[in-house]
Amino acid sequence: MNRRSSTGERIGTLSIGPVRLELDSDDPFLREVVVRRYGSFLGDEIGDPCLELRPLLPGPESGSPYENEVRLDDGRLTIASPVLAASVDLVSGRGTISVSCDPLACEYYLENALRQTMQVLAIERSCLLLHAAGVVTPAGRGLVFTGRSGAGKSTISGILRRAGGMVLSDDLILIDASEERPQLRSTPFFGTLRPEDSRPRSVPIGRIHLLEQCPTPYIRAPLDEPSAVAALLTNVPFTTPLDREHRQRAIDALARVVAQVPVHTLHFPPDRRVLSLLDWEASEETVRG
Amino acid sequence: MSAPERPRFRQEARVAWRSIDGESVLIDPTSGTVFVLNRVGSQVWTLLEEPRTARELAESVGRTHERAPESVVGDVDTFLADLADRSLIEETK
Numbered sequence: 163m164n165r166r167s168s169t170g171e172r173i174g175t176l177s178i179g180p181v182r183l184e185l186d187s188d189d190p191f192l193r194e195v196v197v198r199r200y201g202s203f204l205g206d207e208i209g210d211p212c213l214e215l216r217p218l219l220p221g222p223e224s225g226s227p228y229e230n231e232v233r234l235d236d237g238r239l240t241i242a243s244p245v246l247a248a249s250v251d252l253v254s255g256r257g258t259i260s261v262s263c264d265p266l267a268c269e270y271y272l273e274n275a276l277r278q279t280m281q282v283l284a285i286e287r288s289c290l291l292l293h294a295a296g297v298v299t300p301a302g303r304g305l306v307f308t309g310r311s312g313a314g315k316s317t318i319s320g321i322l323r324r325a326g327g328m329v330l331s332d333d334l335i336l337i338d339a340s341e342e343r344p345q346l347r348s349t350p351f352f353g354t355l356r357p358e359d360s361r362p363r364s365v366p367i368g369r370i371h372l373l374e375q376c377p378t379p380y381i382r383a384p385l386d387e388p389s390a391v392a393a394l395l396t397n398v399p400f401t402t403p404l405d406r407e408h409r410q411r412a413i414d415a416l417a418r419v420v421a422q423v424p425v426h427t428l429h430f431p432p433d434r435r436v437l438s439l440l441d442w443e444a445s446e447e448t449v450r451g
Numbered sequence: 452m453s454a455p456e457r458p459r460f461r462q463e464a465r466v467a468w469r470s471i472d473g474e475s476v477l478i479d480p481t482s483g484t485v486f487v488l489n490r491v492g493s494q495v496w497t498l499l500e501e502p503r504t505a506r507e508l509a510e511s512v513g514r515t516h517e518r519a520p521e522s523v524v525g526d527v528d529t530f531l532a533d534l535a536d537r538s539l540i541e542e543t544k
Contacts, residue, residue, distance in 0.1 A: 388474035392485045395476070401483055409467030409478045417471050 170214040173197065174204030178336045179347045179364060180287045181280055184209030189217050192261070195269050202361045203350045211255040213279075215272070218247060218260040232278060234403040239282055241275050248275045252282065277334065277351055281400040285411050288340035288418070289347075293397045294370075295319045296335035296346045298328040301445040304346040304365035306335065307428070308397045309373035316354045317432050318373065325437055329357055334399070337367070339415040344423055367423045368446050370394070376429035381439045383426070390425035391416045459502040460531055460540045470497065479537060486539075491516075495530060502543040505531055 170186030173196050177183075185204075187193050192215045197204065230243045239257075241248040245264070250257035259279075261272045281291045294308035295315040299322075307318050319332035330346065333353030338345040348363045371381075372393055385393060394416050401409070430436040441449050462468075465480035475493040477486040488496050494515060495508050508531075509524035516523070534540040 386472065386474075388471045388476050388487045391469075391471055391476050392487045395478065395485045406465050406467045406480065409480075410469060413467060413469040413471075413476055413478070417469060417476075 170216075173215075175207050175209035176200055176203055176276065176280075176350070177205050177207065177209070177362065178203065178280065178284070178349050179289065179338045179345065179362075180340055181284045181289055181336065182207060182209035183276070183280060183283060184212040185215060186212065187215035189215065189263070191263050191265075191268070192217065192272075195272065199269050199273070200350045211250055211252065211257050211283075213248075213250065213257045213259055216258060216260045217263045218245065220262075230274065230278070232400075232403040234282065234405055234408070239279060239403065241278055243271075245271045246275055248279070250279055250282075252286070273351065278400045278403075280349075281398075282404070282408065284336060285404070285408050285415070288338075288411070288415050290337045290339070290398055290412060290415050291334050291349065291351075291400065292337050292394065293333070293399050294335050295332045296330035296348065297322045298330065298363070298365050299368075299440070299442055299444075300326045301443060302365065303368035303441075303444070303446050303449070305440060306337070306346055306367055306370040307373050308370065308394065310397070313373040314375045314430065314432065315373065317375075318430060318436065319355050321432070321434060321436060322440075322442075323355075325434065325442060327442075328359070328363075329355060330363055331357060337415070337419055338364070339418040344419040366446070367419070368449065369440075370419075370423055370425045371428035372425065374427060374429045375432065377431050378429065379431055379435045379439055380429050381426050382429075384424040385420075385427070387417065387420045390420040393425065394420070457504040457506060459504050459543045460499060460535070461502045461543050462496070462499045463539055463541050466539055468496070477539060479539065481538065484537075486537075492530060495527065496534075499534075499540055 170188045173185045175184045233240050237253040239250040245262035248259040297305045316332045319329045323329050330348035331352045332355040334351040336347035344367045345364045346367045468477040473490050475488040509520040509527045512523050513520040
């Protein structure tokens with residue numbers, strides 16, 4: 163429910179499929195940051211929760227601006243660091259994010275809070291943010307490539323873009339298990355490779371790959387479902403504060419996905435030979451036989 | 452003199468888990484580490500929703516696999532010790 167308690171001027175609703183977060187602010191700088199960075203994902207629909215963005219006044223706190231203390235207690239998500247103070251009541255749908263308005267770093271501090279908040283909201287809506295690259299093939303198939311940092315998400319995204327694929331993100335995608343057929347959704351959260359067309363997009367997931375860089379390209383047989391869920395769970399970020407209920411929802415969402423979508427380990431060299439392992443030119447109907 | 456009471460174990464309440472295709476996927480609440488238990492491990496884990504002794508668990512596993520409880524209780528003990536080391540189960544009164 164959204165009980166608009168914010169007194170801030172409405173900026174818009176940050177939407178990734180069914181995950182919607184309404185953002186308000188009276189601060190012109192913060193409004194400009196949000197519109198510039200997330201403009202194509204901002205809509206007019208009602209979001210839940212509704213968060214008011216405020217400038218964080220400089221305080222006496224010391225410590226790293228890149229280390230957050232994140233908690234989820236009794237339906238309230240809190241994030242605290244020397245540059246950020248966020249409090250989101252998931253029950254009432256109200257909250258605030260106070261963030262340092264350092265002109266060079268504000269958007270990174272804010273995005274940190276938004277990624278964390280969107281993950282909790284996603285899990286409540288049978289979705290998950292996954293540390294993964296998402297690519298749509300020329301034939302319209304949705305391919306997911308997940309792995310730890312350095313596994314090659316940006317590398318393979320670059321190779322597939324040059325081969326005619328559309329990269330939805332090279333860092334963080336939304337897996338939507340709320341639909342009858344699991345969907346890959348683009349997000350405004352990317353890594354080193356900025357999408358050339360960063361608009362909201364959604365495509366059925368054809369295959370999920372666990373990335374391993376290797377001189378010889380090969381692809382393993384699909385993992386069994388429990389192993390696939392376990393492997394994907396290790397690449398679900400922002401889970402530190404999650405309670406048992408949210409973790410179980412995350413498992414449930416992935417179980418629904420892997421029941422329909424094969425998960426393969428892909429050993430790939432950083433060149434075009436990987437295309438032959440991906441049935442790159444094939445349509446989903448051809449691949450599924 | 453009565454025999455010493457055998458310890459009973461049950462799942463640690465904060466462990467998130469689900470049974471998938473006969474196996475169990477567990478998330479360690481502290482570290483976030485993910486575990487997959489095979490079918491036998493999953494059978495024991497599911498029984499641990501209620502407090503159980505190693506002997507009770509061995510009898511259940513033995514029945515399922517047509518083995519004498521004495522032949523599996525050692526494996527059950529080892530498994531319980533492993534779960535306890537990882538704080539995935541707790542001893543109850």
